[in-house]
């Protein structure tokens with residue numbers, strides 16, 4: 159798919175940033191699970207933490223396609239940094255962009271988009287994962303405060319998040335219509351991060367539990383209207399799924415790059431079976447990129463894109479897993495060592511089939527869009 163000169167220029171700029179600032183850290187982040195404050199600051203200074211938001215709200219004033227390109231380029235060298243950027247923008251900033259009033263955007267979106275604060279998004283719970291309407295975290299209005307009790311799980315950047323959007327239910331019997339969306343700031347009494355997960359992949363991205371114990375937040379922290387939080391979060395996930403598709407795509411491209419390098423170094427690129435495999439991998443990567451660009455462009459045009467975002471995420475994650483598996487096969491024993499990074503890529507890509515809606519959930523979303531509910 160043809161990119162405009164502006165998009166190509168942006169892609170080159172992010173690729174250079176990724177090679178210079180991210181690639182040298184990727185193995186270390188994977189090994190230690192550390193969050194690099196220095197890298198976070200550099201991402202912010204480069205405008206990479208607010209790509210799709212207008213400049214007056216601290217963003218870079220670019221489009222969704224640029225954002226997808228950036229996540230792909232970063233994930234091509236480091237999936238952990240790719241998911242950090244994707245979660246910060248799509249999950250940390252977007253609910254405030256979608257449902258926040260002017261005061262809330264001034265207060266929270268601007269510092270997030272500038273990269274002065276980190277953002278995260280609390281939807282998943284111990285008993286409400288795929289069934290997001292099954293939220294059990296409760297909210298009670300007392301005077302001019304909302305009192306929150308409950309817990310969130312598997313939250314990307316949870317422990318390091320400074321501005322956290324999350325859902326809670328006023329009345330579980332109302333299902334999705336009883337859910338509202340709120341913002342809590344790190345340091346609010348009654349709010350804390352629990353344990354961090356020790357994960358298979360994306361180990362340099364922090365994944366934590368969030369705990370609310372009689373946590374009182376001001377009424378001004380409600381995003382949108384009471385009972386509208388589920389829809390705000392579903393809209394947020396539509397956009398988020400493009401970025402998780404781009405994450406899978408970037409990891410797949412990184413694994414393909416490594417397989418090509420190995421094949422050339424070992425002389426295997428002259429074998430027809432390896433040529434066929436590389437051709438197959440490259441074709442699937444190109445197809446995934448096409449779906450991600452399509453969903454991004456529909457979003458930028460203001461057209462419906464729920465189905466296309468789910469297709470892009472579903473397909474990119476599935477081919478990502480397949481491409482990384484083939485890359486390990488091509489590299490042979492070197493594929494399970496650290497030398498060609500493919501053992502990291504195969505561990506990192508698995509989460510893209512699960513996070514922000516499993517492949518099964520994407521198929522439900524696609525089928526409902528085609529067939530009706």
Ligand code: CAA
Pocket residue numbers: 245249279280281282287288289290291311312313314315334388389392393395396464513514515516519522523
């Ligand atoms: N945009 C706007 N509104 C939407 C919507 C969308 N994309 N999807 C649904 N809605 C609306 C519906 O129109 C409906 O509105 P009405 O009741 O007024 O008609 C309402 O929301 C309820 O919709 P459904 O009846 O379709 O809801 P459902 O309970 O059947 O669930 C689902 C639908 C698609 C399965 C949804 O639950 C879902 O997406 N589940 C997966 C959740 C997910 O991706 N979780 C991962 C989150 S990531 C995280 O928390 C951790 C992290 O940091 C990464």
